[in-house]
Amino acid sequence: MADAHLLESRVGSEEILKGHFLHVFRDTVRLPDGKHATREYVIHPGAVMVVAQLDDGRVVLERQYRYPVQSVMLEFPAGKLDPGEASLACAQRELLEETGYTARQWARAGVLHPVISYSTEFIDIWFARGLTLGERKLDAGEFLDVFTATPTELLDWCGNGRVTDAKTLTGVLWLQNVLSGAWALDWQAATPQ
Amino acid sequence: MADAHLLESRVGSEEILKGHFLHVFRDTVRLPDGKHATREYVIHPGAVMVVAQLDDGRVVLERQYRYPVQSVMLEFPAGKLDPGEASLACAQRELLEETGYTARQWARAGVLHPVISYSTEFIDIWFARGLTLGERKLDAGEFLDVFTATPTELLDWCGNGRVTDAKTLTGVLWLQNVLSGAWALDWQAATPQ
Numbered sequence: 001m002a003d004a005h006l007l008e009s010r011v012g013s014e015e016i017l018k019g020h021f022l023h024v025f026r027d028t029v030r031l032p033d034g035k036h037a038t039r040e041y042v043i044h045p046g047a048v049m050v051v052a053q054l055d056d057g058r059v060v061l062e063r064q065y066r067y068p069v070q071s072v073m074l075e076f077p078a079g080k081l082d083p084g085e086a087s088l089a090c091a092q093r094e095l096l097e098e099t100g101y102t103a104r105q106w107a108r109a110g111v112l113h114p115v116i117s118y119s120t121e122f123i124d125i126w127f128a129r130g131l132t133l134g135e136r137k138l139d140a141g142e143f144l145d146v147f148t149a150t151p152t153e154l155l156d157w158c159g160n161g162r163v164t165d166a167k168t169l170t171g172v173l174w175l176q177n178v179l180s181g182a183w184a185l186d187w188q189a190a191t192p193q
Numbered sequence: 194m195a196d197a198h199l200l201e202s203r204v205g206s207e208e209i210l211k212g213h214f215l216h217v218f219r220d221t222v223r224l225p226d227g228k229h230a231t232r233e234y235v236i237h238p239g240a241v242m243v244v245a246q247l248d249d250g251r252v253v254l255e256r257q258y259r260y261p262v263q264s265v266m267l268e269f270p271a272g273k274l275d276p277g278e279a280s281l282a283c284a285q286r287e288l289l290e291e292t293g294y295t296a297r298q299w300a301r302a303g304v305l306h307p308v309i310s311y312s313t314e315f316i317d318i319w320f321a322r323g324l325t326l327g328e329r330k331l332d333a334g335e336f337l338d339v340f341t342a343t344p345t346e347l348l349d350w351c352g353n354g355r356v357t358d359a360k361t362l363t364g365v366l367w368l369q370n371v372l373s374g375a376w377a378l379d380w381q382a383a384t385p386q
Contacts, residue, residue, distance in 0.1 A: 002255075003258070005263050005336065006256065006257065006258040006265055006337070007265075008258055008260050012365070016208060016210060016212060017210040017216070019209055019210075019219060019233045020219070020231055020233060021231070021232075021233045021311070022214070022233045022234075022235075023312060024210060024215060024217065024243070026212060026213070027260070029219050031259060031334055031336065032336045033336075034283060035334065037334050038213055038214075039212045039214075039260040040212045040215040041211060041234075041260065041261035042215075042261075042311070061321065063196075063199065064199065064200040065200050065201055065219070066230070066306075066309040066310065066314055067201050067222060067232040067234065068234035068308075068309060068310070068311060068313050069235060069306050069309050069313060069315070071308070072196050072200075073200055073309055075309075083350065092317075093354060109350075110357070111354065111357050111359075112240070112353050112357050112359045112378060113259075113260075113262050113266070113357050113358055113359060114307045114308045114359045115263060115307045115308045115312065115359075116213070116259040116262050116266055116268075116358055117248065117259065117261070117309065118215060118235070118261060118312075119261055119311075120261050122357075123359075134352070141224055141230050143198065143199050143224065143225045143226075143377050144199070155370070155375070156364065158370075159303075159370060159374060159375070159376040161303050162301070162302065164304050164305050164306050164315075165305075165306055165309055166305045166306060166307045166308075166316075166362075166363050167358035169305060169359075169362070169363040169366055170359050170362040170363060170366075172366060173351065173363075173365060173366040173369070175361055176366070176369070177348070177351075177352060179349060182348070182352070183365070184350040189232075
C-alpha cells in the first residue's frame with residue numbers, strides 16, 4: 001500500500017525539556033494536506049526485554065513498584081540500552097544484573113514500540129534458555145523481587161488483570177505462540193561479556 | 194506477597210513541562226531504603242482501544258503514520274478519554290470517528306499500561322461486535338486508513354514483525370485467547386450516545 005497520503009515531514013524541531021531522565025522535543029511537521037502541526041515526543045535510547053526460560057519451562061519474572069502507575073507490577077526483566085551497547089549485550093547484562101541469571105542461548109524474537117504517539121522508544125524482545133543462577137547486581141536505588149512462574153500461571157494473570165504491563169503482555173503473546181510451535185525462534189550462543 | 198520493601202512514597206512534586214500535548218512532572222520520592230530519588234513522568238488522561246469484530250470474524254484495523262517512530266503503523270482503533278468521559282462512551286466515539294463503525298455489543302476485556310516507567314497512561318481494552326458501517330468523522334489533521342483482516346492474518350503480522358505497536362500486540366493476545374475459548378468476555382449493550 002502506498003503511504004504518501006499518510007506521511008508527515010519535519011519542518012522544524014526544538015528541545016522543550018532536558019530532564020534528569022526525560023528528554024522531550026517539539027517538532028513542527030507538514031501534514032499530508034500541506035498544513036502544519038506540532039508533535040511532542042520523548043527521545044529514548046531503546047531497551048530490551050528478556051523472556052528467560054528455565055529448563056523445567058518456568059519463566060523468570062520480576063515484581064517492581066512503578067511510581068507513575070503507583071503499583072507493584074509483574075514484568076519480564078527489561079532495561080535500557082547503554083550508549084553504543086549492542087542489543088544482545090544489553091539483554092545479557094540486564095538479565096544478570098536484575099535477576100542473577102546467565103543464559104547459554106539467546107534468540108531475538110522481534111521488537112515492540114510501547115508508546116508510538118509520544119516516544120521514540122523501542123524494546124527488543126529476547127528469549128533466553130540454558131539458565132544458570134548466580135548473584136544479581138542491582139543498581140543503587142533499584143528494588144525488585146525475582147520469581148518464576150509456569151507459562152500457564154502467567155497466561156492466567158494476563159487474562160485476569162494481574163499483568164497489565166504492555167511489554168510483558170507482548171512477551172506473553174510471543175511465549176504462547178513459540179510454545180505452541182506457531183512462531184519459530186532462531187537461537188544463537190551468548191556473546192562473551 | 195507483602196510490598197513494603199518495594200514501595201516508593203512522594204516527598205515533593207513539581208511541574209517541569211506544560212506542552213501543547215505533553216504534561217510532565219518531576220517528583221521526589223522516598224525509596225524503600227529511606228534514600229531520596231526523582232521520578233519524571235508524563236501525566237496522561239487515559240485511553241481506550243477497540244478490537245472490533247465483523248460478523249465474518251474479520252477485525253477492524255488502521256494504518257497511521259506515527260511521527261515519533263517515523264513509520265506507518267498497523268493498529269487497532271484507539272483514542273484518549275475526553276475530560277469526564279466514561280470509558281465505554283469513549284470507545285464508541287473513537288470507533289465511530291476513526292472508522293465509521295457502530296457496534297451493538299461491547300465487552301471490556303481489561304486494561305494495559307503502555308509505559309509504566311514514565312507515564313500514567315492506561316488503555317482500556319474493549320471488544321465490539323454487531324458492527325454497522327456508517328461515515329467516519331476524522332478530527333482535523335488526522336490521517337489514517339481503515340482496513341480489515343482475519344485473525345490469522347493479524348497473528349502472522351505480529352509474528353513476522355509487521356505489527357510492533359504494543360497496545361495492538363496486547364489486543365492480539367486477548368483476541369487469540371478469546372477466540373480459543375480460554376478467556377471469556379462479558380458482553381453488554383452499547384450505551385446511548
